[in-house]
Structures are given as structure tokens and as C-alpha cells.
Amino acid sequence: MKNTWSRLLVPLFLFTSACATTAPASPAPEASRPERPFGTLREQATRQQDWLRERLDKALPALMRQYGIELWVVPMREYNEDPVFPALVAPTTFAARRRTIYVFHDRGPEKGVERLALGGGTQGGVYEARRAQMQVDGGGVTRQAELWGPDQWKVLKAVLEERQPKAIAINVSRTFAFADGLTHGEYEGMTEALGPEWTAKLKPSGGLPVDLIAWRGADEERFYEDLTKLAWNIIETGFSNQVIVPGKTRTSDVVWWMRQRVNDLGLGTWFQPSVSVQRQGKTEAEVGEDPLIERGDVLHCDFGVTALRLNTDTQHMGYVLREGETDAPAGLKAALARSNRLQDIVFEELRPGRSGNEILKASRERMKAEGIDGTVYSHPIGLNGHGAGPMIGLWDRQEGVPGNGDHKVIASQWFSIELQATSPVAEWGGQKVRSAQEEDVMLDASGKVRWAFQRQTAFHLVR
Known part of the structure; x- marks a missing residue:
């Protein structure tokens, strides 16, 4: 068995030694490169990001006004995302960030639709992110602390109190799966934090998420x-x-x-x-x-x-x-x-x-x-x-x-x-x-x- 391994290793050693002493290999010929019918992943992501921006800039305001929605709240947790999630996020985002709450507030045709992300990032600059609070650690150093758990619901309540919407659209539907993304647990956490006054203003978002996904x-x-x-x-x-x-x-x-x-x-x-x-x-x-x-x-x-x-x-x-x-x-x-x-x-x-x-x-x-x-x-x-x-x-x-x-x-x-x-x-x-x-x-x-x-x-x- 030892002699067998020796015979196998000799040509392998000669091959690797030759590789080590030769000049770097030239680029692979075109025929041997991987087929990429739609470009590299980076090129694809750049294109998708343009699609996202167009959807949020153009389709979202028109659809919110069509359905009479002043403010739309879309909360979700990691790996239990709302069906509208792929229509709202960048191509480099694969899941919600622990909990992410998207808020869309229509301020009228002149000011447009304000887009807030409570948790998570700006999605390539298309949202204003409110994902962190300033905290001082034990060494006296000020750090950014991720919004998480009950803190996010408190920030949502503050956002509502600042804007004073007459109604708040949420994704609940017995007809469309695409408009029924608000889970029972998230609904309970949100209403508990918002209290009865704001909870009374919640209403179904209707066809808004359906048509935004479709556009x-x-x-x-x-x-x-x-x-x-x-x-x-x-x-x-x-x-x-x-x-x-x-x-x-x-x-x-x-x-x-x-x-x-x-x-x-x-x-x-x-x-x-x-x-x-x-x-x-x-x-x-x-x-x-x-x-x-x-x-x-x-x-x-x-x-x-x-x-x-x-x-x-x-x-x-x-x-x-x-x-x-x-x-x-x-x-x-x-x-x-x-x-x-x-x-x-x-x-x-x-x-x-x-x-x-x-x-x-x-x-x-x-x-x-x-x-x-x-x-x-x-x-x-x-x-x-x-x-x-x-x-x-x-x-x-x-x-x-x-x-x-x-x-x-x-x-x-x-x-x-x-x-x-x-x-x-x-x-x-x-x-x-x-x-x-x-x-x-x-x-x-x-x-x-x-x-x-x-x-x-x-x-x-x-x-």
C-alpha cells in the first residue's frame, strides 16, 4: 500500500512543482468561462436597484392615492416576511432585519411619499432609516444600538404621533394572500404598543400591496x-x-x-x-x-x-x-x-x-x-x-x-x-x-x- 501511494504522489508532486515555477496562467479562454446570460451578480443587482427605485418613486404614490391610503405600515420579522417584501427591498436584501417596519406616508403630490425603515437599512438609499438609537456603554463610549423588540413599536408610535394620519393601512385580507402579510403575533405586538386610539384607525390596505407587487x-x-x-x-x-x-x-x-x-x-x-x-x-x-x-x-x-x-x-x-x-x-x-x-x-x-x-x-x-x-x-x-x-x-x-x-x-x-x-x-x-x-x-x-x-x-x- 505504501508503494502504491508513492507511485500516486510522484506525478502529483511533479505537477505541482511545475505549476509553482511557471508564470501565472493567462486568463481562461472565453469558451471556458461560466455562462452569464444576464451579466454578473453585481450587474444584475444594479439593474434591480433601478427597478426598485422606479417602483417606489412612480408606482407607489399613484397606487396609494388610487386606494385612498394616507399612511401604510408594513411590519415583519426575519424569515417570516410579508409577501410584499420583494417589491420593497434592494436586491442585496434577502430577509428582514430581525424586525423591520416600513412606513409609507403620502404628504401629497408636491411633497410625495415619505419612506421610512424602522430597523434594517436604507435599501440603497430609497428609505430614511431609523434603525438605531444613541446609547452610552459601560466605558462611557456612545454607540449606535439596533432598534429591536418593543423599542421599534415605540418608534412607530412616535412616527404616527408626529404625522397624525386619519387612518393607517395594514396588510390583512381574507381574499388575497399578497395583501395578508401581517402576522397575528405582529398585530398583537403593534396594537399593544400603539394603544386603543391608534388601533382604532387601522384598516385593510386592500389592493395596494397586490398591485404594487404586480407593477x-x-x-x-x-x-x-x-x-x-x-x-x-x-x-x-x-x-x-x-x-x-x-x-x-x-x-x-x-x-x-x-x-x-x-x-x-x-x-x-x-x-x-x-x-x-x-x-x-x-x-x-x-x-x-x-x-x-x-x-x-x-x-x-x-x-x-x-x-x-x-x-x-x-x-x-x-x-x-x-x-x-x-x-x-x-x-x-x-x-x-x-x-x-x-x-x-x-x-x-x-x-x-x-x-x-x-x-x-x-x-x-x-x-x-x-x-x-x-x-x-x-x-x-x-x-x-x-x-x-x-x-x-x-x-x-x-x-x-x-x-x-x-x-x-x-x-x-x-x-x-x-x-x-x-x-x-x-x-x-x-x-x-x-x-x-x-x-x-x-x-x-x-x-x-x-x-x-x-x-x-x-x-x-x-x-
Whole structure:
């Protein structure tokens, strides 16, 4: 064993000695450098910080006035953050600082909205931080002491007494998770410190946190187009012979290739991708949960990418060519065209000022009039995958979604148009094929809708 280790160590010693006596290595060639589709982390953070400032400077005042909110208090504790947290903080902030209390006070159009952080920092200069008090230690040295525990509630009370708001908005809601971030424990601590007079002035913030989370700026739109292109690229590669070998590759192999590809790019995802198969002459149960992909199969994927806190959500269809085929059968292409037509309908009905339920009702009426057998279950997207804003149906709630579906679409908001159309396919003996598609769209500041990148109108082909 000793002689074996000696033989192993000799070449290692020669290698390290050679490295020590040679000049420093030249920079790695471009091909060997890590792929950074959106730049370095520092470059990404700089861009995100600009988005934050725009959101707080532009969207916040308009939304506070729209909802009639003079003062908004958002308290939270570390690792139990309010859902609105990502819309309020810098890209270098990952959690609340022990306890952080954000206070927003609208002083009118001329003075604007005052932004205070009681605990935590300025978030890159967008808040006035009141995070410390001057204290003298045992050696007579004056130091900054972090605001924590009951002291923070006392400072909040002082802030209220200085400003004397008629009402105080807090995030409590039985309808929207995004507007229900104030925990019971924080509510108890706050009301105990504020006393009955101020507690009587607390009221729900309504749709303010929902729409603030949903609001997107112009540069976010530019970035999102690039992010969506990347998601498309990963799907196109996953549904190709670069990844799939008919008769040898399982659906789980494609799923994990997608996950690994996203990870290798230094990015993330907000859900586990899925890949499924529809097969001529077979039911879903007969195909099985993780089948080998065979020639003649119809493929479907559901896939999302997360970068710079933003999320995509895409569902595409693929087809594995049989021997001698150069394209999908006409019946399958017609099925895809029907789901495309349903996309057109929802796209045309989506506009600011309409509720999700209104859009769903109008879309389904047009769908039925055109003889499409389909389902609409579209949703907002952005800082969350299933994002803040109005639901446009659920797969099992095609009559409408009370509460969440009653919220109205705003300009500068994004949606995933998610739906399916089921069609009989002649080449499969009339067997029904489900064409489920999902593409992200953006409403700009004027309310005009456009595809974030484009939408799928032809099958991805595995040859």
C-alpha cells in the first residue's frame, strides 16, 4: 500500500512543482468561462436597484392615492416576511432585519411619499432609516444600538404621533394572500404598543400591496423578453434530439436536463418542470407516469425560469416524428391551431380595468361560439410565478373565481395566458388530444398587450 501511494504522489508532486515555477496562467479562454446570460451578480443587482427605485418613486404614490391610503405600515420579522417584501427591498436584501417596519406616508403630490425603515437599512438609499438609537456603554463610549423588540413599536408610535394620519393601512385580507402579510403575533405586538386610539384607525390596505407587487417598469419589460427567450431556448433544446433519443429517453430525463440546465446557467426555477406524453391508442394511465418517449408521441412540458426575482411560465407542445415523417400529422397541427385560437381570444379580452372574471366570461363565450372544447386558467406573473392580481379562471372554476377573480387588471402588469383545447385527431382514429399551452404576455404603461417574446404556433420536433 505504501508503494502504491508513492507511485500516486510522484506525478502529483511533479505537477505541482511545475505549476509553482511557471508564470501565472493567462486568463481562461472565453469558451471556458461560466455562462452569464444576464451579466454578473453585481450587474444584475444594479439593474434591480433601478427597478426598485422606479417602483417606489412612480408606482407607489399613484397606487396609494388610487386606494385612498394616507399612511401604510408594513411590519415583519426575519424569515417570516410579508409577501410584499420583494417589491420593497434592494436586491442585496434577502430577509428582514430581525424586525423591520416600513412606513409609507403620502404628504401629497408636491411633497410625495415619505419612506421610512424602522430597523434594517436604507435599501440603497430609497428609505430614511431609523434603525438605531444613541446609547452610552459601560466605558462611557456612545454607540449606535439596533432598534429591536418593543423599542421599534415605540418608534412607530412616535412616527404616527408626529404625522397624525386619519387612518393607517395594514396588510390583512381574507381574499388575497399578497395583501395578508401581517402576522397575528405582529398585530398583537403593534396594537399593544400603539394603544386603543391608534388601533382604532387601522384598516385593510386592500389592493395596494397586490398591485404594487404586480407593477412592472419599462426596463423590466426589456429584461423579461430576454428571460422568456432563454426559457424558449431551453425548451427547444429539451424537445430535440440533443436531449431525446426515441425509445431510450424517459420523460424524467428531460425534466432533470431542464433543471440542470437552469442551474448551470446560475439561475433558478419556482417549480419542478414536468414533461408528459400522449400516445395514439393509449390512455394516460396506460402510458404511465415516467414513460420512455417513443416515435409518434405528443409531448407537453411546463417549465419556468427565475432570474432577478422575476419568473417565467411556459407550456409547449412537441412531437416525436415517426420513421419517414417530416412534420406532425395534419390533425395534430389542427389541434395546436385551436389552442392558438383560444390564446388569441384571451389575449384580445385582456385589458386594464376589467376583472379576471369578466375576462374569463367573455373568453369562454367566444370559445363556445367558435366550437372550441377548452379551459381557461390564466394568471398574473412577475415577482411570483402565480402572481399578484386577478385570476382568470382555474382549471376547476370555469364559472369564475370569487374574490381573486374580481380584482381588476392594471397597466404595467404581466400575465401567463394558460389554457387548453381538446380536439379529436383523425390520424389517431378520432382519439382526443389535449393541446395545453402557456405563454407570458406584458401590458405596457398604456395598457397595450404583447407577447413577452412570441407564442408557439408549430410543434417542437424530435427527429
